[in-house]
Structure formats: C-alpha cells, structure tokens
Amino acid sequence: MQEARNIPISADAAAGQHRMTPQTIKVACSNCNLRELCMPVGLKPAELDRIDEVVATRRKVKRGGTLFRNGEKFASLYAIRTGFFKTCVATEDGRDQVTGFQMAGEIIGLDGIVNDHHTCDAVALEDAEVCVMPFDRIEELSREVNALQHHVHKIMSREIVREHGVMLLLGSMRAEERLAAFLLNLVQRLHARGFSQSELILRMTREEIGSYLGLKLETVSRTFSKFVEEGTVEVKQRHVRIIDTDALKRIVNPQVHH
Amino acid sequence: MQEARNIPISADAAAGQHRMTPQTIKVACSNCNLRELCMPVGLKPAELDRIDEVVATRRKVKRGGTLFRNGEKFASLYAIRTGFFKTCVATEDGRDQVTGFQMAGEIIGLDGIVNDHHTCDAVALEDAEVCVMPFDRIEELSREVNALQHHVHKIMSREIVREHGVMLLLGSMRAEERLAAFLLNLVQRLHARGFSQSELILRMTREEIGSYLGLKLETVSRTFSKFVEEGTVEVKQRHVRIIDTDALKRIVNPQVHH
DNA sequence: CGCCGCATTGACGTTCGTCAAGTCTAGTGG
DNA sequence: CCACTAGACTTGACGAACGTCAATGCGGCG
Numbered sequence: 164m165q166e167a168r169n170i171p172i173s174a175d176a177a178a179g180q181h182r183m184t185p186q187t188i189k190v191a192c193s194n195c196n197l198r199e200l201c202m203p204v205g206l207k208p209a210e211l212d213r214i215d216e217v218v219a220t221r222r223k224v225k226r227g228g229t230l231f232r233n234g235e236k237f238a239s240l241y242a243i244r245t246g247f248f249k250t251c252v253a254t255e256d257g258r259d260q261v262t263g264f265q266m267a268g269e270i271i272g273l274d275g276i277v278n279d280h281h282t283c284d285a286v287a288l289e290d291a292e293v294c295v296m297p298f299d300r301i302e303e304l305s306r307e308v309n310a311l312q313h314h315v316h317k318i319m320s321r322e323i324v325r326e327h328g329v330m331l332l333l334g335s336m337r338a339e340e341r342l343a344a345f346l347l348n349l350v351q352r353l354h355a356r357g358f359s360q361s362e363l364i365l366r367m368t369r370e371e372i373g374s375y376l377g378l379k380l381e382t383v384s385r386t387f388s389k390f391v392e393e394g395t396v397e398v399k400q401r402h403v404r405i406i407d408t409d410a411l412k413r414i415v416n417p418q419v420h421h
Numbered sequence: 422m423q424e425a426r427n428i429p430i431s432a433d434a435a436a437g438q439h440r441m442t443p444q445t446i447k448v449a450c451s452n453c454n455l456r457e458l459c460m461p462v463g464l465k466p467a468e469l470d471r472i473d474e475v476v477a478t479r480r481k482v483k484r485g486g487t488l489f490r491n492g493e494k495f496a497s498l499y500a501i502r503t504g505f506f507k508t509c510v511a512t513e514d515g516r517d518q519v520t521g522f523q524m525a526g527e528i529i530g531l532d533g534i535v536n537d538h539h540t541c542d543a544v545a546l547e548d549a550e551v552c553v554m555p556f557d558r559i560e561e562l563s564r565e566v567n568a569l570q571h572h573v574h575k576i577m578s579r580e581i582v583r584e585h586g587v588m589l590l591l592g593s594m595r596a597e598e599r600l601a602a603f604l605l606n607l608v609q610r611l612h613a614r615g616f617s618q619s620e621l622i623l624r625m626t627r628e629e630i631g632s633y634l635g636l637k638l639e640t641v642s643r644t645f646s647k648f649v650e651e652g653t654v655e656v657k658q659r660h661v662r663i664i665d666t667d668a669l670k671r672i673v674n675p676q677v678h679h
Numbered sequence: 680c681g682c683c684g685c686a687t688t689g690a691c692g693t694t695c696g697t698c699a700a701g702t703c704t705a706g707t708g709g
Numbered sequence: 710c711c712a713c714t715a716g717a718c719t720t721g722a723c724g725a726a727c728g729t730c731a732a733t734g735c736g737g738c739g
Binding site: 252254255256258259260262273274275276277278282283302305306307309312313315316317319320321322323324326327328329330331333334335374375376377416417 | 510512513514516517518520531532533534535536540541560563564565567570571573574575577578579580581582584585586587588589591592593632633634635674675
C-alpha cells in the first residue's frame, strides 16, 4: 500500500546539502531505485555513468509549491524522485485545466523546450524532490550517447501518445468512463512502482480530478458514490480501494459483456 | 484565398518519379517554399544542405488514403508538402477521436517513436504529398548538426503544447468557444502559409470537426448557424468567411467586453 | 474545541446529444 | 442536358447527462 512520505523537507536548502542517510550514499542514477522507470531505462552500465553527469542538482518542493510556472524561463527538465505533481494550463480569463499528474520516475518540463519558456505550472501535491537536468547538458550528452538520444525522443513521444489518450477521454467518454479510466491508469502506474494493485491514496482533490477529466467536482463525487453503490470500489475520502477491477475495465470498454 | 489543388496524383508511383515542372528542379529543402515553416526553420545554409540528406523519398497520398495506420511499424517522420491530413485514435469499441489536423509544413508521425509502432491513423483529407524522413537518419544527423537536434526537440515540444491547448478546449470550453477557437487557429495557420486571414475552405466534414472538438456533428452545424445569425461569419457549406474576428476572439476569451 | 477546507448530497437548470425529417450539392449516368 | 443518387449538411423536438447552487457532513489541525 501507498503510504505518506515524511522526509524532513527544506525546499531551499536542497542543492549541495548532505543527505542524512546513515551511509551518506551519493544519490546517482546508477544506484537510484527508480532507474528502471526513469531516465536511465535501457542504458548499459557505461552509459549509465554518463547520465549521472546530466543531473546537476536536486531540488525539493514543498506541498503546494511550484517547480516552475507559466512564463518562467525554461532551462531544465526534471525527473521526479519522490512526491506527486500536477501540471496545469490556464486561459486568460482564469479557467484552468489540469493537463496531467506526475509521480516518481516521470519527467516533467517538456513543454518549455519549444519557446524557451514554460507554458504551464507544475505544482507539488505533496512534498517532493526532483533531479534537475539542464537541457543543454541533455542535448550535449545525447549527441554522444545514442541510447540517451533515443530515450529522450521516446519520453517526448510517450507524452504525445499519453495526451492523445486524454483527448480521447475528454472528447468521447462519459463521466463514469472517464473516472474509471483515470483510476485504472493511476493504479497501474502505482503498481509499476511497487504499490498495491487495488488500493491507492489520491494525492489530489475532487476538483483537481474534475479539472483533469473535464468534469465538475460534484460530478466526480457523485460518480465515486455510484461506483461505491455498485460495489466496484470503496472510497473513504482520498483512500480508494478497488474491489472489482474488471468492472472498471468494462466501464471504460463496454463491448465485452463479461 | 485558399484554392483547390489539382496536381495530377498517382499515390504509388511517387518515389523516383520525375516531376513534370518545366525546369525539372530537384525539390530539396533548400529551395522548398515551405522552408520557413517546416523542418529547416532556423538552420544556416550549410546545415540546410545537410538536412536534404534526411529526406529519403516523397510519397503521394490520395484523398481518403492513409499515410500510416494504428499498429503499423514506425520508421519515418513525414513533412507535409501539399495537402491536408487528420490524425485519429480509436477505442477498442469503435469510437474514434480526431487528435489533430495537419497542413503543409507540419510534421506527422511523432506518436510512433515510443513503441516503434504508430498508435494513430493519418488520413489525407485531400490529395497530398509528403517528404519521407527515416527516423534513424534524423537521429544520426541530429548528432552532428546541433541546430537540427534542437529543432527536432522543439517540434516535439510544440506538439505537446498544442495538445495542452486541445485539452483545455475539451475540458473547459462550451461549444461556441470550441468552434471559435478552432476557426481562429485554422485561419491563423493558413495565414502563415500565405492564405487569407478571413476566408477559408474547410477540408473536413462537420463530423470530423465535431470529433476533434468533442461535439456531435449537429452541434457543430447549429453553432455555425448561430455564428451566422450573429453576423460573425458567413458559411456556405465548407466555405467560411470570417466577418468579425474580434467577435470570435471575444467568444473564446470572454473577459473583455469590447 | 472550534474552525476551515474538502467532500457529499439534493433540487433544479442548461447544454448538448439523440432521433428524425428534410435540404443542398456534387457526381453519375442516361 | 437533365434526372437521379449518395453523402453531407441543416433544422426541429425531445431527453439525458452534467453543471449550478445550496445545504450539510466530515476530518484534520491549530
């Protein structure tokens, strides 16, 4: 089961500060427990050492703090070490839209490349730590390490494909389908990180879920209640237990009747 | 004004076929009239010559034909020379969603990088011709030409940012706002290609517009009619003339009242 | 203990989807 | 040249899904 993190955090003192772990291990990609999910995926040991060079510093962000904001100068991509983020864009008249939720091992900041400025906000939904990877250093190194170059391309392509899926959801699914798809996606990603397949703690409010899914918070809440009535999930505030995964899958994909 | 193209097309005989222009000019990036919009943006003349190396062949696609399909092996990106495409994804139970419309100078196929297979269909909405750019060759060359490397990254980032905008549209706008934003976006891109700022011919059906905007075709039609009643646009089938651009902008962005 | 933000639930209204009829246009063949 | 057809588009009547507004409940934190 997913549990609350309680690392003592000081957002500003992150860079250069020694970690208080007993052995004071240097935290490098090569021994990071996210190396199977994060930037180094598929790299050979020798290449893995090179990738450590791109991680300049680490940075801590407190719950509610921003990693970057719309309009800020773009300089780096960020690999999430711990914590949970949302990214959101806004219209000029104030409406905003959550474009994604990101968790450990995922890369954030790709939106900034095209105009040298970020076009969305990245907000920590719980205390978080990220690896700062200056983008010019990534470009430099990916000219030398082919596997890194291809991996960067894959990360960007994956984000494009993910967004295609969100467009499909927003464009053609009903509330129940959207929420079911959302829960299945979350629990699948958490499972890949060693958490439960059936239990999760939502790190975001109903309003943020609604914004992501193109629904109002009341509709999200009602839809949760409906799932509970049907015995598909148990919900107690932000704690969700999935009772019947197949039922959720059937909601998303209603052609099979058993 | 935008006009119908009537190049004689033979979809299969494209590669290696001589063009019938009087001077039989070799069509290269360096003299392509799209070089200010397409792949070569911002490259120096010397680099421009190198980029010609990545264009392996050209390929013609007839109206209604597919450039690639969901599930096909990914090998190349495509730069659109002429014509108009849509890309769409589908759920397993048959619903599909148009994820974008692409016109001359735009790059298509980025979705295929992550899994080595395409995850959407690219369909020509009118007879079209594309430059085929094998992706391994792009990667090879962008290790040598820094400007190309960065440009590829920008193209992918631009697509991510574009999709953020679509998510905002699908997640938080009403029908009128969606259609107004759609028309403004189309006419702006056409204008960048030398067409009118106020007149355009839609290359897609009401149903395809609706799919892209998360609306049914009847709603698209009704919303067009509403714009006509209000004197904002004139619509005769697929021919659209924008009478009052500011009114459209006000619909999308309703905080200013004049 | 009391406050505050978040979540739930109900009643009601709006927007958009559904279904159906009818129109227009371009393309085809007599 | 005109009749015919098929596909695309328009329009209306109605209903369902979701949004809005408001009241209430719950839980965590100072």
